[in-house]
Amino acid sequence: MPQAGTRVEFTNLEKVLFEELGITKAKVLEYYVRKAPQILPILKERPLSLKRYPDGVGKAGFYEKNAPLGTPPWVKTFRVHSDSVERDVNYIVCNGLDTLLWLANLATIEMHMPLSTADQYGKPDLMLFDIDPEPPAGIAEAVGTALLLKDKLGDEGLRGYPKTSGKKGVHVVVPIVRGPTFKEVREFVRDVGKGLAREAGFVRSEFSQTKEPGTVFVDYLQNAKGKTMVAPYSLRGTLSATVSMPLEWEDLRKGISPGDFTLLSVLKGAGRDPWADLLEDRQRLETGRHGE
């Protein structure tokens, strides 16, 4: 029988999902319940890729793109042909609290979302700069690159929204007015990356130059149909239960460390949402004039 207020029946609440911290599924559910008002608006209408850890994050989790057997009828799904696996994928779309709770009850830790919505799957409404440091570079270098990027975007009249990736990286997202294709957005991000690389010696803008120790790659490749980024406020399947945390630029300037944002600290923290205006702040992207 479901709990009051939801169609979802919580099961195995005492199951430990983060062994090292003793975090149970009840706590994970509580986290997603508390964060739902912030997560749900951005997840809306986006076909999700999920990473589930039914045996806890110490054990291998698995990616789930297809709505599993037994998906309740009230869960919205979106069927799309995937060229990479050459078959239809029936994605889950999380349009409400019940779906979010149902996913969390299935030990979904990570939620990855595309940069477009189901109704216009091929037209991005988000532009992503995925800033990925290569050791020994780490979060400090990623944050430095993000701050350089902020100024660069400012020169173009664009406002980016930063978040931690929940691992070592930083994501900067620019909400855009739909129109440009993924390819155009991808080229835009790549060109901005090239500009950054010219200014800062440790920044790399080409895929072929990654893996060079101590560099930071401004990854443009995720700006493609069907590609995803980890959703803001999504937990990560790390031993320390880190969160992909939306931040103010001010937070980045003060400096952050990877352990700052975890399930427990975010749950304790204030409820302010640096990304609250993101979906209302759609910006027009002038594409096609950024050459070398």
Added chain:
Amino acid sequence: MANDGDVEPYSAQKASKRPIWTGTITIGLVNIPVRVLPMIFDKEVTFRFLHKEDGQPLRYQRICTKDEKVVPWEDIVKGYEVSKGEFVVLGKEELAAARPESDRRIRIDKFVDYLSIEPIYFERSYLLTPDKSGDAYRLLYLALEKMGKAAAGRVTLRTKEYPVLIHVYKGALVMTTLRYADEVRDPSAFKELEGLREPSKGELDIAVRIVKDLTGDFDIREYRDGYRERVGALIAKKMKGERIREEKPVREEAKELMAALQETLEQLRKK
């Protein structure tokens, strides 16, 4: 059936109008072709087992108790358990050979007083309808009714031979299969029933008076399956969208979760 106009969410199918068997009633040299239709249906509420987690129905698998593997139908044979854990295997063909062949006849041996037959032997009743034999059918019906008799005989239905009675019921001939004598336990085997004290005449008089006072006409419609009606009403309610929630005691680890849920619901409602 009277159910206060509620839907009848019972799995029992309506009595089929299709015959399960056709044959003839044979009395000596007289044959009356009839169709045999089911007339008893068990109105139990049946449930499916579902997986609690996702609400999906379960299916059964036949698993070998030794290697725990699923056994396909073609690898299954029938075994008779001779003694605990010891079986004699009977092949499909062997069983088929032992099966009685139905000659599609209800052979009548004799006519008996219907009321003299102990109801304990009654098993299952089937409706007989005439098969282009209306006159003979009606004649047999009236003769049985007038004399208060039933025709006793035997029939092979599917793979089993049954003793049967043909008797009258509301304008129709009904065939009721009977249990064999060795299928009914004899109460004399029970020691608890031996040597019971005989009551005094006075005691017996009082008991008889009580019985007389409570004597009335039997009407089966006075009896209703309360459980079935309550479950039926419950299901009907659920079908109308009224959800009946089981309020489970909230365990300690879930208390904060429940508090969070209520606060978030409140917050989402305000938006």
